[in-house]
Amino acid sequence: MKRMMITGLAAALTLAASTAAFAQDKKTIAFVVNGPSDFWKIMEAAVARAQTELPDFDLQFRYPERADAAVQRRMMDDLVAAGIDAIAVSVVDPPTSTDAINTVAAEIPFFTFDSDATQSDRIAYIGSSNTQLGKMAGELMKTAMEGKDGKCMGFVGLPGADNAKERINGYNEAVAGTGLELIDVRGDDIDQTRARANVDDVLVANPEVNCMVGFYSYNPPRMYEALRDAGKLGEVTVVAFDEDPITLGAVAEGSFAGTVVQQPYEWGYQGAHLIADFLNGDKSKIPADGIMIIEGLTLTQDNVKQFEEDFKKKLSGG
The missing domain is CATH 3.40.50.2300 (Response regulator)
Structure with a gap:
């Protein structure tokens, strides 16, 4: 009985201490x-x-x-x-x-x-307003294609996510009636191996594709690698999303038309x-509507270097 009383007292003290600490x-x-x-x-x-x-x-x-x-x-x-x-x-x-x-x-x-x-x-x-980001990507593609028709392929991680659907819808809205057709969008569930394989498969199975859009941050780097290894960098017009270092380098060297970055x-x-x-x-x-929008940016060869410098400062805590 004494042991039970001591045990109970210890438990109570422990609970009190943990409550005070919490x-x-x-x-x-x-x-x-x-x-x-x-x-x-x-x-x-x-x-x-x-x-x-x-x-x-x-x-x-x-x-x-x-x-x-x-x-x-x-x-x-x-x-x-x-x-x-x-x-x-x-x-x-x-x-x-x-x-x-x-x-x-x-x-x-x-x-x-x-x-x-x-x-x-x-x-x-x-x-971001992902619809607006998609429209920005569409405008970038229209400028890069200079009025030419295009059979474009999209690549994305999660096709069912709202950000993916809104970007794709915004892109399609921007290019509607221009002869630029997004013929398909391949998903990969944020699997890097699948992301690369999707691009490789398209390059073999869809030789008519002359433009590509990478809707998630890691898609454009995998696209760059696949196009480079196939000897098709510069032959396929690429519009990217986000600021992966490979993507920024591709924009700087002119291999990609540009990238739409969030913040x-x-x-x-x-x-x-x-x-x-x-x-x-x-x-x-x-906000009254519960939506706090942080505007996106369009990067091309003209402004990508300055953005990259600022980006590196932020990553380093500057």
Whole structure:
């Protein structure tokens, strides 16, 4: 009996100590991306910078082992169980994830970035207008093709994600009636090997293709490698997305017509501050429509070098 009383007292003391420690803990915000891509390194750098300015918060940046809605949902559940205070997610498959998002959103503030889930109970989306980015890519292709007809092939990671669908729709809207036809879009589930194989297959099976669009950050580098190895760099007009170093180099040397870049650094930096303010009770910065748009940029040979210099400074913490 004495041993039981001592054990009970120890448990009570432990619980009291852990409760006190929890009360002193920093508020935790987790950013969950959509897959293991280098694209996210610049946003991760921005979150790290924001961390130095938000000492009362613990900012976490999480990568799933693969681009899979079930994996992402498991990560969200684990983070909630661990006691985080807010979460921001680039949603892998919004239509099938809405119920899971709403379950989490009933527990903690839920935000999205990059890929939205418009039908969910998320508080706000932070990122690009992917439709506008697609239109910018279409305008870039029209300029590069100089009025010529084109049989174009698209490459993307997650065809079902809102960001992919919106970019493709925006692109098609911009090139409508110009003789530039996006004949197909090949998905790869953010698998680098498949991304490269998709381009190789098109070069063999579709010799009529004379233009290509890489809709996700890692697609253009795999396109560059495939075209280089096939001896077709410069023969196929390429419009890219995002700022992978291989992509920027291809634009600088003239192998790609250009690239449309988002500003994931601002997603991370502004997003961290927005969510921290929200948790501190300041909701004034949340847009009335729940959409916080960070404008994209079009890069060509004329401005890519300056962008690349600024990009490297941000990655190094400058």
